[in-house]
Amino acid sequence: MLFKGVFVTPFIPPVTMKTLCPAEFNLSLLEEGFTARDSVDQTIIESSTGDDRDAFYVCDLGDLVKKHLRWARALPRVTPFYAVKCNNSISVVRTLASLGCGFDCASKAEIQQIESLGVAPSRIIYANPCKQASQIKYASAHGVQKMTFDSEVELLKVARCHENAKLVLRIATDDSNSVCPLSVKFGATLKGCRGLLQRAKELSLDVIGVSFHVGSMCRDPATYTQAISDARCVFDMAEEFGYKMSLLDIGGGFPGSEDVKLKFEEITAIINPALDKYFPADGGVRIIAEPGRYYVASAYTLAVNIISKKVIVKEQSPSNEEEDDETNEKTMMYYVNDGVYGSFNCILYDHAECLPILHTKPKPDEAMYTCSIWGPTCDGLDRIAEYCSLPDLQMGDWLLFENMGAYTVAASSNFNGFATPDIHYVMSRPAWKCMQQINTQGMPAPVDEAGPACVAASCGSESAVELPAKLHQNLLA
Numbered sequence: 001m002l003f004k005g006v007f008v009t010p011f012i013p014p015v016t017m018k019t020l021c022p023a024e025f026n027l028s029l030l031e032e033g034f035t036a037r038d039s040v041d042q043t044i045i046e047s048s049t050g051d052d053r054d055a056f057y058v059c060d061l062g063d064l065v066k067k068h069l070r071w072a073r074a075l076p077r078v079t080p081f082y083a084v085k086c087n088n089s090i091s092v093v094r095t096l097a098s099l100g101c102g103f104d105c106a107s108k109a110e111i112q113q114i115e116s117l118g119v120a121p122s123r124i125i126y127a128n129p130c131k132q133a134s135q136i137k138y139a140s141a142h143g144v145q146k147m148t149f150d151s152e153v154e155l156l157k158v159a160r161c162h163e164n165a166k167l168v169l170r171i172a173t174d175d176s177n178s179v180c181p182l183s184v185k186f187g188a189t190l191k192g193c194r195g196l197l198q199r200a201k202e203l204s205l206d207v208i209g210v211s212f213h214v215g216s217m218c219r220d221p222a223t224y225t226q227a228i229s230d231a232r233c234v235f236d237m238a239e240e241f242g243y244k245m246s247l248l249d250i251g252g253g254f255p256g257s258e259d260v261k262l263k264f265e266e267i268t269a270i271i272n273p274a275l276d277k278y279f280p281a282d283g284g285v286r287i288i289a290e291p292g293r294y295y296v297a298s299a300y301t302l303a304v305n306i307i308s309k310k311v312i313v314k315e316q317s318p319s320n321e322e323e324d325d326e327t328n329e330k331t332m333m334y335y336v337n338d339g340v341y342g343s344f345n346c347i348l349y350d351h352a353e354c355l356p357i358l359h360t361k362p363k364p365d366e367a368m369y370t371c372s373i374w375g376p377t378c379d380g381l382d383r384i385a386e387y388c389s390l391p392d393l394q395m396g397d398w399l400l401f402e403n404m405g406a407y408t409v410a411a412s413s414n415f416n417g418f419a420t421p422d423i424h425y426v427m428s429r430p431a432w433k434c435m436q437q438i439n440t441q442g443m444p445a446p447v448d449e450a451g452p453a454c455v456a457a458s459c460g461s462e463s464a465v466e467l468p469a470k471l472h473q474n475l476l477a
């Protein structure tokens, strides 16, 4: 399948019609044949001439463009509202705004950030079921209408603080198969929904739809099917109270990298038929999602430098003296200049496993040692990896960590005075061109390579767009 020239319908029109400029995104365009990985190498070479070998990121914003095209192809009926909490770097959100994404904001500050990009409030969902009253008032004053709820207290607050809220009832899911469950904190039970809908009616509130989140890093696509079917029940239940609901929000939970058992397309292959069954395309229900990790995880590579090292020599017992070679006798502790109080907070908060890649490839016969890797702070908790196998590295050597874009920079701190790494944003020229085209002309519709266009049900503008099919092919390759 590739992309060809008709607006894909569920995607929101682009943010502006103005020409984009790389400086706004703080990004360097990559010369032909040059990749984000080459950028990592170049930065390492440049910093190796001085003493300051600070940790740094390279973020390939072109990866976000690819993800956006991939999303449109895999979930043509679902408009993405990027979950800002996952990574709120300004270049990231600006890129997604330029591509026409909507945004899931959890707070006033996140709403302000997205507003500052010129994104219309209709492209924001305030997707935090438990909100501070003053922040609801802010949303009201700024035209943000869509917001989630899962309790009566929230309904009372919204009735008091928002003139014109369009409420979305968040339901709980069975997220026991997800790495980061969320329904322990949010989501009404199906049983509880009836009372909430009744209360909303009594308060003359407008409930326009249902949302759910299957938990971040969902490992069982059947969770989506069950949640979509549950949402259908709530839509039907709402009719009893006179609500004709029109929005389904299928949340997040999608993987953001390829090092996972369950691939994105394996999940969407389950979601699409469920949507068609419970929410057919001609049923007048708009479908959105709140992907976070999906968009940003693979775009970021983190480079850290070894700042210290300890060699631990095992005490030999007489019995195994002969068997022990040198690699068994020694283990290494490497100390690097970013840790769990910085980018690697994902180990604590996101249950991430972070394994390094050597910047300089080891020789084929190089001895490998059992190692642990530690962050720079004075806390014993600051451990990045307990066991990994690495050669005998030296101070000043670099380690790379891939897929570091989700739930990393967003929650990192400066504890002990260690600064968050600089981020170098890059994008290939074809990706830049593609983003500009999407920004000015809208998303291309997916079409079957073999046959005529299989354009999703139309609800948006139609325009003939000279779309770079080859460009898309290259981007998706």
Ligand SMILES: Cc1ncc(COP(=O)(O)O)c(C=O)c1O
Binding pocket: 083, 086, 104, 127, 128, 182, 213, 215, 216, 217, 251, 252, 253, 254, 290, 291, 292, 293, 294
């Ligand atoms: C309400 C809500 N929406 C979306 C997301 C993003 O989820 P993910 O990164 O799994 O796509 C989260 C993550 O916690 C969330 O709480």
